[in-house]
Amino acid sequence: MSSVLDRLRRLQSLRPQNSPAAAELPRRGDSVAGALDALVAGEEIENAGGRCWLVTERYPVETVRGRLPLGALLDTTPQSIAPLYPHAGLDTGFDFSRVAFIDTETSGLGGGAGVYAFMVGVGIFQGLGSGDWGQGTGDLGHPDPQSPIPTPHSPVSFTVRQFFMRHPGEESSLLTALAELLGERSGLVTFNGRTFDAPLLRGRYQMNRRFLPAGVALPPVLAEDGAHFDLLHPARRLWKRRLASCSLGNLEAQILALSRTEEDVPGSLIPYLYTQFLQTGNAAAMRRVFYHNREDIVSMVSLAELLCRHYTNPVASAQTGELHPLDLASVGRVHAEMGWQESAEQAFAHALESLVSARATDDADALPEVFDALGWLFKRQERWDEATALWQRWLTTVPGPDPRPYIELAKYCEWQRNDLEQAQMWTAWALHNQQSAPARLRSPQAINELQHRLARIQRKQSGDDTSPPETK
Numbered sequence: 001m002s003s004v005l006d007r008l009r010r011l012q013s014l015r016p017q018n019s020p021a022a023a024e025l026p027r028r029g030d031s032v033a034g035a036l037d038a039l040v041a042g043e044e045i046e047n048a049g050g051r052c053w054l055v056t057e058r059y060p061v062e063t064v065r066g067r068l069p070l071g072a073l074l075d076t077t078p079q080s081i082a083p084l085y086p087h088a089g090l091d092t093g094f095d096f097s098r099v100a101f102i103d104t105e106t107s108g109l110g111g112g113a114g115v116y117a118f119m120v121g122v123g124i125f126q127g128l129g130s131g132d133w134g135q136g137t138g139d140l141g142h143p144d145p146q147s148p149i150p151t152p153h154s155p156v157s158f159t160v161r162q163f164f165m166r167h168p169g170e171e172s173s174l175l176t177a178l179a180e181l182l183g184e185r186s187g188l189v190t191f192n193g194r195t196f197d198a199p200l201l202r203g204r205y206q207m208n209r210r211f212l213p214a215g216v217a218l219p220p221v222l223a224e225d226g227a228h229f230d231l232l233h234p235a236r237r238l239w240k241r242r243l244a245s246c247s248l249g250n251l252e253a254q255i256l257a258l259s260r261t262e263e264d265v266p267g268s269l270i271p272y273l274y275t276q277f278l279q280t281g282n283a284a285a286m287r288r289v290f291y292h293n294r295e296d297i298v299s300m301v302s303l304a305e306l307l308c309r310h311y312t313n314p315v316a317s318a319q320t321g322e323l324h325p326l327d328l329a330s331v332g333r334v335h336a337e338m339g340w341q342e343s344a345e346q347a348f349a350h351a352l353e354s355l356v357s358a359r360a361t362d363d364a365d366a367l368p369e370v371f372d373a374l375g376w377l378f379k380r381q382e383r384w385d386e387a388t389a390l391w392q393r394w395l396t397t398v399p400g401p402d403p404r405p406y407i408e409l410a411k412y413c414e415w416q417r418n419d420l421e422q423a424q425m426w427t428a429w430a431l432h433n434q435q436s437a438p439a440r441l442r443s444p445q446a447i448n449e450l451q452h453r454l455a456r457i458q459r460k461q462s463g464d465d466t467s468p469p470e471t472k
Contacts, residue, residue, distance in 0.1 A: 034280075034281070034282035034283050034284045035281065035283060036053060036166060036283040036286065038283075039283045039284060039286070039287050040053075040055060040283060040286060040287055040290055041055065042054055042055035042056070042162075042164075045173070045177060046173070047173055047176045047177055047180070047213075048176060048213035048214075048216070049172035049173040049174075049175065049176030049177075049212060049213050049216065050169070050170055050172050050173035050176075051170060051173050052163055052164060052165055052166065052170040052173040052174045052177065053163075053164040053165075053166055053170075054161060054162070054163055054164070054177070055161070055162040055164065055290055056159065056160070056161050056162075057159070057160045057162075057294055058157045058158070058159045058160075059157060059158045059159075059160070059298065060157055061074070061125070061156050061157060061158060063158070065256070065258070065298060065299065065301065065302040066255075066256035066257065066258065066302040066306070067256075067257075067322070068302070068305060070158045070298070070301050070302070071156065071158075072305050073096050073301050073302075073304055073305040073308075074096055074097055074125065074156075076096070076304075076305055076308035076309060076312070077092070077094060077095075077096075077308060078090040078094055078229050078304075078307070078308050079091070079092065079094075079312075080308065080311040080312040081229075081234050081307065081308065081311050082094075083338045084233075084234060084237070084334065084338070085230075085233070085234075087225075088194075088227065088228055088229065088230070089187065089225075089226065089227030089228065090227065090229055093186070093227070094186075094187055094227055094229065095186060095187075096125065096189075096304070097125045097156075098184075098185060098186040098187070099124075099185055099186060099187040099188060099189055099227075099229070100122050100123070100124055100181070100182055100185040100187075100188055100189070100221065101122065101123035101124070101188075101189045101190070101297050101300050101301065102120065102121065102122055102123075102188055102189070102190050102193060102197055102198075102297075103120075103121045103190065103191070103193075103197065103293055103296045103297050103300070104117040104119065104120050104121070104196075104197045104200060104201065105117065105118060105119040105121075105270050105274070105289055105292075105293050106118065106200065106270075106271065107271050107274060107275070108271050109268065109271060113203075113207065115200065116165075116168065116171060116200075116204055117174075117197075117200055117201060117204060118164065118165045118168075118274050119162055119163065119164045119165070119289065119290075119293055120162070120163045120174065120178055120201070121160055121161070121162045121163075121293040121294060121296070121297045122160070122161050122162075122163075122178070122181055122182070122297075123158055123159065123160040123161075123297040123298065123300070123301070124158070124159055124181075124185065125156055125157070125158055125159075126156060126157055126158075126159050127156035127157060158298070158301060160294050160297050160298065161181065162290055162293060162294065163177050163178055164286075164290075167278060171204065171208060172208060172211050172212055172213075175204060175205060175208060175212060175216065176212060176213055176216050178201075178219070179205075179216050179217065179218075179219050182219035182221050182222065183219055185219070185221045186221065186227060187221060187226065187227035187228065187229065188221055188222070188226065188227070188228045188229065189228075189229045189231065189300055189304055190228065190229075190230050190231070190300070191230070191231045191232050191248045191296065191300055191303075192230065192232040193228065193230050194228055194230040195230075198222055198224075198226075198228065201222055202218060202222055202223075202224070205217065205218040205222070206218070229304065231300060231303050231304055231307060232246070234307050234311065235251060235303065235307060237330060237334055238307065238310060238311070238327055238330050238331060239251070239254075239255065239327055239330070240330075241326045241327070241329070241330050241366070242324055242326045242327060248296055248299060248300075248303075251299075251303060252295075252299050255303070255306065256299065256302055256303065256306075258299065260291075260295055261291075263287070263288050263291045264288065264291060264292050264295065265285070265288040265289060265291075265292050267292065270289055270292070273285040273286070273288070273289060274286075274289070306322075310322070310323055310327070310331060311331060311334070314327075314328050314331040314332070314335075314343070314347050315328070315343075315346050315347060315350050318347075318350055318351070318354070319350075325350075325351040325354035325355045325358070325363065325366070326351070326355075326363060326366050328347050328350060328351040328354070329347065329348060329351040329366060329369065329370050329373070331347050332344045332345075332346075332347030332348040332351060332370075332373060333373060335347060336348075336373065336376075336377065341377060341380075341381070344373075344377060345374065345377050348370055348373050348374040348377065349374060351370050352367070352370045352371065352374060355367050355370060356397060364398075367397065367398050368394070368398055368402055368404070371390065371391075371393075371394040371397075371398070371405070372394075372404060374390060375387055375390050375391055375394070375405075375408060378390060379408070384412060384416060387408070387412070388409060388412055391405040391408045391409050391412075392405070392409070400437075400441065401430075401433040401434050401436075401437035401441055401442070403430040403431075403433070403434060403446050403450060406426045406427065406429055406430035406433075407426070407427070407430060407450075407453075409422075409426040410422075410423045410424075410426035410427045410430070410453070410457075411423075413426065414457065414460075420457055420460060420461050421461075423457050424454065424457045424458065424461070427450060427453050427454045427457060428454060430450055431447065431450040431451065431454060434446055434447050434450060435447060
């Protein structure tokens with residue numbers, strides 16, 4: 001008998017025991033230290049889809065973010081950027097007073113059916129007219145027809161609303177509230193939202209369509225063909241030459257000269273922090289997530305204003321010190337691609353003079369590209385005197401074996417002036433520079449091409465050349 005009892009005791013010892021940590025895990029709805037309503041100032045909202053949490057923060061349009069107040073964006077349009085993205089709807093009808101700035105925080109960093117947006121932040125300008133969500137009867141009501149309708153000259157605010165799911169069961173309520181707010185918006189502004197935020201939200205509306213209240217569906221502004229200003233892509237085209245990263249956080253620091261407080265949290269940690277919140281109910285870390293999301297949205301306002309202004313009048317931005325010469329050259333390339341030759345030329349010329357006068361070692365690598373781009377514009381317009389002067393300035397300003405200015409001068413002499421002697425001289429000079437350069441700077445391909453060009457010119461001088469004309 002004793003042996004049987006001993007075996008039973010041993011089996012009992014193998015059974016899982018309730019650990020102290022497990023006993024401390026709160027059940028949903030329990031009152032715990034660090035509860036959301038005690039740490040994050042907001043309110044529970046209720047609609048036909050259920051309940052969720054809402055945090056609202058208002059910023060007067062006079063609030064300075066970067067160099068200018070938030071309201072400065074209302075004086076700009078993205079028309080100068082519209083040709084870059086012809087399917088984005090950034091034409092004359094894109095009005096920043098009627099769009100929504102959106103940023104999501106999600107349960108995972110990738111995509112897929114298991115990833116959802118537990119927080120959706122939406123920023124809008126309010127006070128410019130009727131129809132603003134939450135105006136007149138409180139944040140959740142519709143405009144009160146008895147309330148005075150503000151005019152475009154009335155004081156306005158930029159209001160950020162953050163819809164938050166305290167648990168996944170509140171998704172229907174979040175999507176219902178989001179649809180109501182976005183219903184009157186005419187466009188979106190995001191940072192990488194065309195790739196991530198908008199497709200994610202479209203997917204969540206699709207997956208929840210059977211559970212949403214009657215009449216609640218995907219807001220038109222979230223549709224694939226909706227007007228959508230994604231700031232990431234024009235920001236990269238403008239600043240990637242100079243900045244190692246064009247993340248929103250780095251643009252805040254490097255371009256807007258803003259520093260977030262220690263309350264911020266890296267975006268990569270946010271899914272983990274939300275999982276911890278679901279398990280423990282402690283919202284201490286969620287305060288940081290609300291802060292992170294809100295800062296992203298408000299920074300998008302200032303970033304949008306800068307992009308619109310820099311692409312519209314880059315030289316003016318450079319003259320005020322807001323646009324680095326490398327960034328100015330980047331805009332010049334964009335304008336050249338769009339066929340805006342006059343503004344492209346002004347941008348390249350101003351960038352060139354700034355780079356030459358600065359003599360900054362870190363920026364020296366950009367000089368050949370600016371010389372080349374400006375010379376291409378002159379050549380395209382057959383402004384040969386300006387082009388040849390520029391190419392000669394290039395080879396005397398930038399040391400090294402770069403053959404491009406010599407080749408351009410050789411082409412001009414051969415095809416425009418029929419001066420084969422000068423064409424031979426420029427080609428031979430470029431070949432000599434390449435062959436005598438250190439090995440790390442020599443280009444076997446360039447040497448072969450220069451030898452071929454020199455031989456062809458010499459045959460042409462002797463009357464033996466039967467090869468077809470080169471591309472000029």
